[in-house]
Amino acid sequence: MLVARGTGVVLFEVFLNGLLLGGMYGLIALGLNIQYGVARILNLAYGEFFVAGAFTAFFTIMLWQYNPLLSLFISMPIAFAANWLIYQVLMIPLIKRAPDQDALDADVVLVTFGLFFVLQGLALVYWSGDLRGYTFMSSPVHILGATIAMNRLLAFLGACLIAAIIFYVLRFTRIGAALRAITIDPVAASLMGIDVRRYSALAFATGGALAAASGMLVSTFISFSATTGVVYTLKALIVVIMAGVGRVTGTLAAGLLLGVVESLGGYLIDPALTIAINFALFMLILLLRPTGLFTRA
Amino acid sequence: MAEHFFSVRSLRKAFGGLVAVRDVSFDIPKGSIMGLIGPNGSGKTTVLNLITAELTPDSGSVLFEGKEIIGLQSFQVCRSKIARTFQLVRVLPYMTTRENVMLGRMFGSEPVSPSQAAHDADHLLARVGMAGKANMFASQLTYIDQKRIELARALATHPQLLLLDEWLAGLNPIELRVGIDLIHQIRREGVTIVMIEHVMEAIRALCDRCVVLNAGGKIAEGTPQSVLSDPEVMHAYLGIDDAAA
Amino acid sequence: MLEALKKARLATAAIVVIAVLLALVPLYVSDYIMSVFILLFANIALATAWSFFSGATRYISLATAAFFGIGIYVLAVVHVYVPVWVALIAAAVIGFLVALVIGLSTLRLRGVYFVVFTFGLTELIHQVLNWWEIKINRTVSRYIFTDVSNVSIYETLLFVALLTIVGSWFVSQMRLGYALRAIGEDETVARHAGINTTRVKVICFALSASVMALVGAVLALRYPYVDASIAFNSTWSFQVLIAALLGGGGRAWGPAIGAIPLVLLSEFLAGTFPHHFSIALGLCFVVIVYFLPGGITRLILRLHHSWQTRHRRDHAGAH
Numbered sequence: 001m002l003v004a005r006g007t008g009v010v011l012f013e014v015f016l017n018g019l020l021l022g023g024m025y026g027l028i029a030l031g032l033n034i035q036y037g038v039a040r041i042l043n044l045a046y047g048e049f050f051v052a053g054a055f056t057a058f059f060t061i062m063l064w065q066y067n068p069l070l071s072l073f074i075s076m077p078i079a080f081a082a083n084w085l086i087y088q089v090l091m092i093p094l095i096k097r098a099p100d101q102d103a104l105d106a107d108v109v110l111v112t113f114g115l116f117f118v119l120q121g122l123a124l125v126y127w128s129g130d131l132r133g134y135t136f137m138s139s140p141v142h143i144l145g146a147t148i149a150m151n152r153l154l155a156f157l158g159a160c161l162i163a164a165i166i167f168y169v170l171r172f173t174r175i176g177a178a179l180r181a182i183t184i185d186p187v188a189a190s191l192m193g194i195d196v197r198r199y200s201a202l203a204f205a206t207g208g209a210l211a212a213a214s215g216m217l218v219s220t221f222i223s224f225s226a227t228t229g230v231v232y233t234l235k236a237l238i239v240v241i242m243a244g245v246g247r248v249t250g251t252l253a254a255g256l257l258l259g260v261v262e263s264l265g266g267y268l269i270d271p272a273l274t275i276a277i278n279f280a281l282f283m284l285i286l287l288l289r290p291t292g293l294f295t296r297a
Numbered sequence: 298m299a300e301h302f303f304s305v306r307s308l309r310k311a312f313g314g315l316v317a318v319r320d321v322s323f324d325i326p327k328g329s330i331m332g333l334i335g336p337n338g339s340g341k342t343t344v345l346n347l348i349t350a351e352l353t354p355d356s357g358s359v360l361f362e363g364k365e366i367i368g369l370q371s372f373q374v375c376r377s378k379i380a381r382t383f384q385l386v387r388v389l390p391y392m393t394t395r396e397n398v399m400l401g402r403m404f405g406s407e408p409v410s411p412s413q414a415a416h417d418a419d420h421l422l423a424r425v426g427m428a429g430k431a432n433m434f435a436s437q438l439t440y441i442d443q444k445r446i447e448l449a450r451a452l453a454t455h456p457q458l459l460l461l462d463e464w465l466a467g468l469n470p471i472e473l474r475v476g477i478d479l480i481h482q483i484r485r486e487g488v489t490i491v492m493i494e495h496v497m498e499a500i501r502a503l504c505d506r507c508v509v510l511n512a513g514g515k516i517a518e519g520t521p522q523s524v525l526s527d528p529e530v531m532h533a534y535l536g537i538d539d540a541a542a
Numbered sequence: 543m544l545e546a547l548k549k550a551r552l553a554t555a556a557i558v559v560i561a562v563l564l565a566l567v568p569l570y571v572s573d574y575i576m577s578v579f580i581l582l583f584a585n586i587a588l589a590t591a592w593s594f595f596s597g598a599t600r601y602i603s604l605a606t607a608a609f610f611g612i613g614i615y616v617l618a619v620v621h622v623y624v625p626v627w628v629a630l631i632a633a634a635v636i637g638f639l640v641a642l643v644i645g646l647s648t649l650r651l652r653g654v655y656f657v658v659f660t661f662g663l664t665e666l667i668h669q670v671l672n673w674w675e676i677k678i679n680r681t682v683s684r685y686i687f688t689d690v691s692n693v694s695i696y697e698t699l700l701f702v703a704l705l706t707i708v709g710s711w712f713v714s715q716m717r718l719g720y721a722l723r724a725i726g727e728d729e730t731v732a733r734h735a736g737i738n739t740t741r742v743k744v745i746c747f748a749l750s751a752s753v754m755a756l757v758g759a760v761l762a763l764r765y766p767y768v769d770a771s772i773a774f775n776s777t778w779s780f781q782v783l784i785a786a787l788l789g790g791g792g793r794a795w796g797p798a799i800g801a802i803p804l805v806l807l808s809e810f811l812a813g814t815f816p817h818h819f820s821i822a823l824g825l826c827f828v829v830i831v832y833f834l835p836g837g838i839t840r841l842i843l844r845l846h847h848s849w850q851t852r853h854r855r856d857h858a859g860a861h
Contacts (some may be wrong), residue, residue, distance in 0.1 A: 044661060102653055106600050109657050111831050113604060117780050118824030234662040275669045283647055290651050349734060371733035389727035400724055403717045404736035411717060454736055
């Protein structure tokens with residue numbers, strides 16, 4: 001049913017969808033920012049856990065006919081454990097032998113790039129490259145004259161909830177204080193008796209769990225395949241760089257920015273050019289404020 | 298106002314709320330050796346970093362032979378004949394001793410080809426007492442030897458101003474003597490020197506004048522003798538027995 | 543001095559002999575063997591070009607596939623209007639220019655930004671070109687009509703591979719080569735020694751990209767048609783990375799040695815198990831990074847060094 005609507009309403013809808021999407025991007029990036037900010041590992045295989053979360057949700061609803069939200073109880077712990085193992089087995093040897101952060105970055109990038117290929121290869125073998133999607137809570141919701149899908153709103157609220165939990169932990173618990181200390185200065189933190197290795201492993205594992213969670217939430221309204229992981233890794237990387245490494249509140253704001261720019265850009269230019277729009281924003285930030293939008297120079 | 302060889306004027310650098318260098322000014326006449334001293338964390342290395350463009354100042358200017366060098370990039374500062382060594386020695390670990398020094402010769406203020414640079418590097422290595430170790434990898438050298446080739450690399454760029462960041466630190470009395478003589482030699486060849494130092498014997502033996510920094514600001518300036526007996530300077534160092542001696 | 547001259551003469555003679563022998567190979571082998579060699583030369587050139595910049599400066603570029611694809615695409619578009627050799631040059635030039643733009647934006651900053659940018663570049667160009675083709679040209683595939691023989695492709699790629707290795711060696715003897723190595727070891731020291739690090743990085747990145755584009759363009763001559771998905775396949779980035787790392791840095795011939803087992807493995811696996819190939823590659827890769835960080839080059843150099851020491855000791859003993 002086509003209803004003629006003013007451009008104002010359409011734009012507002014696009015904007016709102018952008019915000020909802022941006023909230024998701026914020027959550028996706030949050031996991032990566034925790035991995036890079038605390039554990040100092042730039043994980044190029046991050047998006048593969050996002051995809052794993054999405055596929056778990058898919059099988060939960062399509063194969064087993066359960067509410068896909070329940071898949072979080074499977075995908076998050078598994079992703080947590082897997083990332084914890086990755087940190088212990090693959091990353092710690094690199095950390096031990098790297099003379100400085102730049103050298104570590106170089107080694108880590110190579111290893112996680114390889115990991116990305118292995119995980120993507122496994123996904124292609126077991127799940128094929130077909131595009132997947134499912135319908136879940138797609139009924140329309142009306143907000144201030146705009147119509148949006150319920151699943152987007154739900155995903156956004158889910159992202160907000162998870163982000164709020166993370167924020168609370170970081171701000172008000174001892175673990176959080178330790179993680180923040182490690183983000184600022186790992187050497188100083190270890191001198192204060194903080195077991196940097198253990199907390200970094202914890203942070204890395206949590207990041208992976210967040211990736212799986214965001215994958216599940218996004219899968220409710222965007223189709224995905226075994227090869228879409230890299231796109232989300234990229235978005236997460238861009239948001240992290242925009243926000244500044246290790247900054248939690250900045251991550252959400254930067255995610256919102258990316259979401260809105262992508263949504264508006266997609267509407268005004270072409271929805272098939274989302275990566276180009278992402279990169280254009282990325283280039284702009286690199287040229288103007290490479291240390292992040294919210295850091296003081 | 299006479300044009301000085303090297304002038305730092307009201308240099309200021311803050312990192313967030315921490316003011317590392319606060320309105321620091323001094324002039325250096327050509328051919329002299331100036332000591333930049335002060336307790337740890339007083340901003341001495343930051344001043345050097347500002348001069349060599351490793352950092353950008355919030356305000357202030359640095360004039361070298363009348364020309365402003367703030368705004369130049371590090372490699373341009375080097376090509377303008379200002380060279381430095383680093384507080385924590387930095388050598389290129391997987392290049393040989395000779396290659397480390399060649400680097401300065403090939404890209405410094407009077408660049409030459411690799412073969413000529415190799416030739417000159419060997420001469421410089423002999424000067425700093427490293428003649429037999431030209432083919433060793435820099436990572437295989439002792440800390441003292443690494444300091445020597447770092448100096449050789451700086452000299453290879455043919456500087457007119459040499460900035461030494463605690464180059465004489467950690468030397469035993471014999472090495473210290475040799476090091477002091479080497480710096481004397483460098484000065485005799487017409488190179489102006491700024492040295493950050495904690496080794497008081499070296500300050501007294503080498504420096505014509507000293508500038509004392511504390512918490513980013515200049516608190517004293519003068520000959521080593523006058524500066525080291527200044528009560529405020531002693532207070533800043535929190536009682537170095539040497540100074541009273 | 544005489545030692546070095548003798549070594550140089552020997553090396554030159556060896557290269558010429560190998561080149562001539564390889565050039566004669568097509569006369570004696572089947573089409574299949576020739577196509578394996580073609581793939582080998584392509585990988586050698588790509589890996590050497592990658593190592594030339596990324597191996598030396600430690601700025602890891604994950605964008606090999608992007609420039610390779612640009613080469614393929616430029617050839618596919620342009621060969622209709624101009625002779626093939628002009629199309630090849632165009633591919634190299636455009637690869638150079640694109641890399642120039644990327645380099646100027648990202649190489650002034652820390653290596654991380656560069657890596658992230660190159661990580662997404664292949665996808666980016668893939669998406670943009672796909673969109674362009676659908677929107678503007680209403681078609682996705684491009685047909686390649688040429689009558690260039692397999693033998694010509696073979697000889698061209700042999701030439702490009704040799705040129706890349708020899709060129710890489712020449713640069714290593716020039717100031718530029720020293721500048722590259724210095725940047726990789728300690729960029730701060732490099733800057734303070736008078737090296738214009740940004741200019742060196744950007745130019746060398748662009749040079750390596752232009753070689754990658756050239757290789758892509760030459761290989762494209764073998765395909766009857768291409769589309770954006772065929773041209774921009776990240777697996778190339780990964781393969782070349784492995785070849786370069788397996789071979790090891792520090793010597794111009796290193797990546798070439800790494801490319802050989804890789805191409806053999808890929809021939810063996812890629813046809814039958816494409817996805818398992820990725821996994822196998824990934825595992826090899828992890829092994830290389832952890833257990834063979836200097837690549838085969840370091841092994842060979844270590845063996846050579848210990849042989850030399852023993853040789854000298856024996857000689858000394860004999861006196």
